[in-house]
Amino acid sequence: MKTNFDIEKFIESGSINNELDLERAIIADRKLRLLSKESVHFKNLRKKLRDLIEVYENKEWSNLDNLTDEKVIESDKSEIIAERERVFLENRKQQIRKKLKALDLTQENLGHILGHKSKTHMSELMNGIKPFTLKDLIIINRLLKIDIKELIPIFLSREDQIKVKSAVIELNKPQIKLEKADLLFSF
Incomplete structure (x- = not known):
């Protein structure tokens, strides 16, 4: 399952193509709303993402005569999947934070261990804005002793x-x- 929604790559693609991506974008927008207070980078990402959401919703949802039961069912299923992905990512973030705290490490320390120089990049990884690499998750598993099933969606x-x-x-x-x-x- 693609739970590693990379917002920047998504924005580069220039469009939302289905209901699941719409739901993922809406969840990402909520995350970016909080993060945009910290950084102009996140604020700009959020603006671009909101533009894509608006274009998709205008195209797919503005004409009520064109809405079918299948479209509504697809939307409902997509919302459930995106929410489960969000919960998985949030639980993973909390597990990592809990272990870091127990070891008296910061998120920035973890970024250094993983070889990520930017504090912003590490924040993006932790918040699910960008995906961790498999190598990152294996290091976190071994370093912080977090069950791999908590780190990698199965x-x-x-x-x-x-x-x-x-x-x-x-x-x-x-x-x-x-x-x-x-x-x-x-x-």
Whole structure:
């Protein structure tokens, strides 16, 4: 599952293309609202993100005659998925902060250990604005003794689940099935 929503890359793409990305953008906007008080960089990101949200909503939601039940269902499912992603990222941040505090380390100290020079960059990582690298998460796992399942999402998006199921069907291997933990977001 793509829980590592990189806002800057998203903004560079120049558009929101589906309901899940809209929900992720709305959550990112809320995070940036708080962070924009600290930094002009975050304030500028938020403005660009809000512009993308507005364009998408005007295109997809302004004409009530074009709204279908399927569109509303997709929106509801996307909202649930994005919220679960947000909760995962928030829990991860709290786990890291708790361990840092116990070890008398700061977020800035962790950034130094991970090789991140910028305090802003470390803030972006901790707040889910930018994704941690796998290497970062492995170092955090080993250094802070946080269970890897708390650091790396182990669930699959609905799209990935469908791809895996289709591949299994194509291979004619019915004995191969995704474990229940992987089906966290199935509907």
